[in-house]
Amino acid sequence: MPIQETEKSFNHKEIEKKIQDFWKKNNIYDEVNLLRGDGPKYSFLDGPPYCSGNIHLGTAWNKVIKDTHLRYKSMEGFNVRRQAGWDMHGLPIEHKVEELLNLKNKQEIEEKIGIDNFVNQCKDFACKHKNSMTEQFKSLGVWMDWKNPYMTLDPQYMESSWWTMQKAHEKDLLVNDLRVISWCPHCETALAAAEIDYEDKEDPSIYVKFPLKGEFLTNNSLKEYFLVWTTTPWTLPANLAISVNPDFKYSFVKKDDEILILASNLLETVLGPQIKIHKSKILNDNGEEEILEEKEELYEIVETVNGEKLLNLEYDYPLIHEIPKHTDFNQKFTNVHKILPGGHVELGEGTGLVHTAPGHGPDDFEMGKKYDLPIFSPVDESGVYTSEVGKYENKFVKSVNDLIIDDLKNKDLMYKHELINHRYGVCWRCKTPIIYLATKQWFLKVTEIKKEMLNQVSKVNWVPKWAGSGRFHDWVDNAKDWTISRQRYWGIPIPIWECSNCDNIDVIGSLSELKEKSLSKIDASDYELIHRPYVDSIEIECTCGSKMNRVPDVLDVWMDSGVAPWASLYYPQEKESFDEWYPYDFITEGHDQTRGWFYSQLGSGVISLDEAPYKKVLMHGFVLDEQGKKMSKSLGNVVSPEEVIEKYGADILRFYLLWANKPWEDIKFVWDELNNVKKMFNILWNVYVFSTTYMSLDNFNPDNCNENNIVLRDEDRWIISKANTLLRDVGDALNRLYFHDATRKINQFILEDLSRWYVRLIRGRTWVESDDPDKLGAYYSLYSALISLINALSPISPHITEEIYENLVKNVSNNFNQSIHMNNWEFSEEDINPELEEKMDYLRNIIDSVARARDSAKYKLRWPVSDITIVSQDSRILDAVNDLEDIIKDQSNTKNVLTAYEFEKLSFIAKPNLKTLGPRLKGDMGLVKNYLAKADGNLIKNELDDTGKFTIGLEGKLIELSNEDILFDTELPDDMTSAEFDGGNVFVNTKITPEILSEAMSRELIRRVQDMRKDMDLDVEANIHVIIKANNEFTNLVSSKEEIIINEIRANSIALTNEEICNSNFNDNDYYIKNWKIEEYELSIFIKR
RNA sequence: AGGCUAGUGGCACAGCUUGGUUAGCGCGCACGGCUGAUAACCGUGAGGUCCUGGGUUCGAAUCCCAGCUAGCCUACCA
Structure with a gap:
């Protein structure tokens, strides 16, 4: 079958559907993998998207980057591993299901519908979204192993995470510890740093007076107070001390008949200016106005001391009557209700005296441990006060703020009560403000392996460099121990069994180990067994003889994806594919994953296998809106990938995403820019249409071309050189992950080299009839350039390139692959000719x-x-x-x-340089000017060039002029x-000779006839009969060019006449007639088929 | 508050590593042209405090410091 003439316009919808059907029907993806099965391995690990709903432009970009790079690698000959992955456990899904089932809290989950049911609902939700998101990715043309993805809810996958936990335990990196951690009172679970978002939020900002016990100042009898600032009044019930910085200066200030103690540097910030100036106008003795200033001192600094002096002073706890427990504390612990030294105290905000509640803040907790304060955290899992806080019992902590403020006001212990707007941590999913609680949680001791983690970071190849050396390095360097336990349901159960009798724990590393150790017979499937609630019921025997029960927590979801490098290969249950593919050559995710997946893999990798599981990482950016703002539902500026695919198609979206900016920077999504890309695709399509128009007409077959029947001109060799350079450069860019370089080079090639230049150069040659070797040379070169182009573009825009390949290659050649994506990435170094390109x-x-x-x-x-x-x-x-x-x-x-x-x-006109000659010649200036105006500038220039001077003899004087004295204008001849x-x-x-005029008129005539052919909607190859009626002068001008004209306009006959046409064979209706004016000549053109 | 990244005509980007003529390209705008790829194309023009302010240098869009804005990340704002 020959090359087919093509649709005149590029219909992305039709083509993309057709090509995707073709891939599906013929299993092209599998065929490609089969083809590369023996190639060198290139292992890639997909960062698993979370199955909470729809994909967005960011995830689309992510997958397009992956797909493009991997398609390129495959064309390079690599056997590519590209298993898709899904993150399916965790709080976000629990929340969605809670909403769906209208459940308010954990109690309702456990009692109303039961854990069993709840977990099943979560699974259904995750699977449903996994499927719909898969379809969305497929519509982008993304090729991954969608049939066999790794899923974090897969029992075999989960086993691998158990194995990692066991490894951590073997290395003594797993601890259960009482610490203050961030807590979501809605989800009733611990949160890791990675699960906290920050939002602007309004909170109370109160300055509380803590009465000094006894007196510090001896020279007066006023009551003295420590002034303490806090934004969380609800933590005051757990206040056990006040921290000061011993190195700061603190002032005792007399105001309104009481003494306030606070940091000297913060006096003005907290109390306002010390002096107020009252101005009043008075009339002085001379009757003039004068301004009188009177100073009023608003407060008085009575004494200033070093913070050190305040240490160990005691205060009366303000809520002692409301909370009797504080009396106990005061009696049992020497440091309770005292001023203590704390390095964390700063002067940025507050008063320099810091409210310290060891149960409600990490710093406070450290203070508590250091000074032997009780870790008092009288709040339960849902954020409600326990009975330990007397009056405030059974109330949600945040709701007590106002009550406490009132109580303090009633005692006259509130100095100031304001509101503050600040960034506050909230739960990443339910957006509930987090609180700090002291609880026992399980931790991975990241701080102990940090050094090795940093060492591993430096071994990884980061794109861009600063992603690793700056951002990620800093994050790891600051890492704290990782809280991995969650008091939830839908996740990987923590495989730790605790003895009810002794302190012993057992960490289970696999299902078979669990089955072996279980005291009861297990009749559940692996899936059931490894999930809650079934696994909760399994008991095993302790070495002490007692029964061990599982810790009821599940693992942090970040751990789920963190073990993907080996869990997706089912290691260590299966070793073969692990040996084949691990560690990974390449991963890529957005810069938010610094704290997320890059980190969780590194941590669990060092724990499990003593190394980073990835060798090369591309950290890509975010897709922002037109203004560069984050796309968010609340701002209403979200653009969905479907919307773009609908309007422009996947190929254009893909190209745009890889073109708009460098991959590691953020993209501003601008609709108008998509039009630019669309334009480029239209031009590509136009070149393709142009080619097929002529090639199909002439039944062109590249396989039949050989040295004997084609002739290549310089421009042919040039476009072939350019096309090979393109393949070389694009390949290099795709390999280095510089996608923007690749797309920009392709854009340049299509627009400048191919469309605007090469097609323009060969236009005349395509118009020649017969099998002219020169014409075939143009066809051959154009064909070859197009083939190189679609190969270079195929990893980026896989549909349109496949479509063109179908027609240009599969229709004509005997020697082809079933799909363009099975081609090798090949170019000819020999055909690249840099001199010719230059x-x-x-x-x-x-x-x-x-x-x-x-x-x-x-x-x-x-x-x-x-x-x-x-x-x-x-x-x-x-x-x-x-x-x-x-x-x-x-x-x-x-x-x-x-x-x-x-x-x-070029002739030269000499002019005097008035600037140099004016002062020198004065009155003679006019003479020189006149002389130069008449003189032959060319002679003067030659003289100056030869000797460096020019001498004029005028009225007996010799005037010598140098180079600076004469300026030259150039003048073009007529x-x-x-x-x-x-x-x-x-x-x-531009001189017009009769011969030139004759040619010019002929070409003008040809242009008009072509225009009329087009009006008549004639086929390119259709022949016509033409009559030209014009005056003698015009017919004389064009008659000598008759042959050329006939050829150009594909005429069977042409008649030139200056008379009315009125013979009997002539019928007006047979002809398309148009009158023209070319320069001064008026003529009529008659055309008939 | 700290870290990383970016800021270049109305819009989107290049140039910055290695300082050196008149700061480039595309879109848009204005005007003109072309017309067998034609919903394409070509030419000309207007439009710039290269975010701001300092510094280094003979010379800074480029190097250094400080600040502003945006994105991401982090933080014990008690």
Whole structure:
């Protein structure tokens, strides 16, 4: 089958559907993998998207990057592992299900519908979304192993995470510890740092007076108070001390008959200016107005001491009557209700005296441990006060803020009560403000392996470099121990069994181990067994003889995905594929994953296998809206991938995402820019249509081309060189992950090299009938350039390239792959000719400037000129002109091309330089001026160039002029126009000779006939009969060119006449008739098929 | 508050590593041209405090410091 003529416009919807059906029907993805099965391995690990709903542009970009790189790698010959992954456990899904089932809290989950049911609902939810998201990714043309993805709810996968926990235990990196951690009172679970979002939020900001017990100042009898600032009044019931920085200065300030103690540096911030100036106008003795200033001292600094002096002072706990427990504390612990030294105290905000509640803040907790304060955290899992806080019992902590504020006001212990707007941590999913509680949790001791983690970070190849050396390094460097236990249901159960009798724990590493150790017979499936609630019921025996029960927690979901490197390969249950694919050559995710997946894999990797599981990481950016703001539902600026695919198609979206910016920077999503990309695709399609139009007409088959039947011109060798350079450069860019370089080079090639230049150069040759070797040379080169182009573009935009491949290759060649994506990434180093490419660059500049010159003289390109002269001092440019003279002749429509280092026909006009001569010559100035105006500038210039001076004899005086004294204007001869280009000038001879006029008129005529052919909607190859009616002058001008005209307009016959047409065979209705005016000539053209 | 990254005509980007003529390209805008790829193309023009302020240098969009804005990340704002 020959090459087929193509649809005139690019219909992305139709093509993409057709191609995706083709892939599906013929299992092309599997075929490609089969083809590369013996190739060298390239292992890639997909960062698992969370199955909570729809994909967005960010996830689309993520997958497009992966797909493009991996398609390239496959074409390079690699056997690529590209299993898709899904993150399916965790709180976000629990929340969605809670919402769906209208459940308010954990109690309702456990009692209303039961854990069993709840977990099943979560599973259904996750699977449903996994499926719909898979379809969305497929619609982008993303090729991954969608049939066998890794899923974090898969029992075999989960076993691998148990194995990692066991490894951690073996290395003594697993601890159960009482610590203050961030807690979500809605989800009733611990949260890791990675699960906290920050939002602006309004909170109370109160300054509380803590009465000093006894007195510090001896010289007065006023009551003294420590002034303490807090934004969380609800933590005051757990206040056990006040921290000060011993190095700071603290002042005792007298105000309103009491003494306040606070940091000296913060006096003005907290208390306001010390002095108020009252101004009043009075009349003085002279009757003039005068301003009288009176100073009022608003407070008085009575004493200033070092913080050290305050240490160990005691205060009366303000809520002692409300909370009796504090009396106990005060009696049992020496440091309770005292001033203690704390390095964490700063002067940025507050008063320099810090409320310290060891149960409600990590720093406070450290203080508590250091000074032997009780870790008092009288709040339960749902954020409700326990009975330990007397009056406030059974109330949700945040709701007590106002009550406490009132109580303090009633005791006159509130100095100031305001509101503050600040960033506050909230639960990443339910957005409930977090609270800090002291609880026992399980931790991985990351701080102990941090050094090795940093060592591993430095071994990884990061793109860009700073992602690893800066951002990720800093994050790991600051890492705290990782809280991995969650008091939830839908997740990987923590495989730790605790003895009810002794302290012993057992960490189970696999299902078989559990089955072996279980005291009861297990009849559940692996899936059931490894999930809650079934696994909760399994008891095993302790070495002490007692029963061990599982810790009821589940694992942090970040641990789920963190073990993906080996869990997706079911290691250590299965070892073979692990040996084949681990560690991974490449991963890529957005920069938010610094704290997420990059980190969780590194941590669990060092624990399990003593190394980072990835060798190369691309950290990519985010997709922002047009203004550069984050896309969010609340701002209403979210653009969905479906919307873009609907309007522009997946290929254009893919190209755009890889084109808009560097992959590691953020993309501003601008609709208008998609139009740009669309335009490029239209032009590509146009070139394709142009090619198929002629190639199908001539039944062109590239397989039949050989040295004997085709001739290649310079421009043919040039486009072939360019196309091979393109393949080389794009391949290099895709390999280095510089996708923007690849797309920009392709864009340049399509627009500049192929469409605007090469097609323009060969237009005339395609119009030739018969199997002319010169025409076939153009076809062959155009074909070859197109094939290189679609190969280079295929990893980026896989549909349109497949479509073109179907027609241009599969329809004609005997030797083809079933899909373009099975092709090898091949180019010919031999065909790359940098010298020729450089010469063509010069040529384009020159030809553009000829067009400019003609334009400025209003001399149409359609009219030939007898000669143009290229002037340059650069011999490379002149060589290029001489070598590629024919192209200039053709494109500039000139009979001759001349070259020169200097343009001799240029005449010079000498002018006096008034600046130098004026002062010197004074009155003689006029004489010189007149002389120069009449003189031959060229002679003067020659003289100056030769001798450096020019002497004039005037009225008996000799005046010597030097180079600076004379300025030259240049003047073009008549019938000459010029323009500059980068490296020289062109001079165009516009003199019209009879021969030129004859040609010009012929071409004008041809243009009109072509225009009419198009009006008539004739086929390109259709022949016509033409009659031209014009005056004798015109017919004389064109008659000598009759043969050329006939050929150009595909006429069977042409008749030139100056008379009315009135013979009997003539019928007006047979003809399409149009009247024209060309310059001063009026004519009528008659055309019939 | 700290870290990383970015800031270049109305819009989107290049140039910055290695300082050096007149800061480039595309879109948009204005004007003109072309017309067998034509919903395409070509030419000309207007439009720039290269985020701001300092510094280094003969010379800074480029190097250094400080600040502002945006994105991401982090933080014990008690």
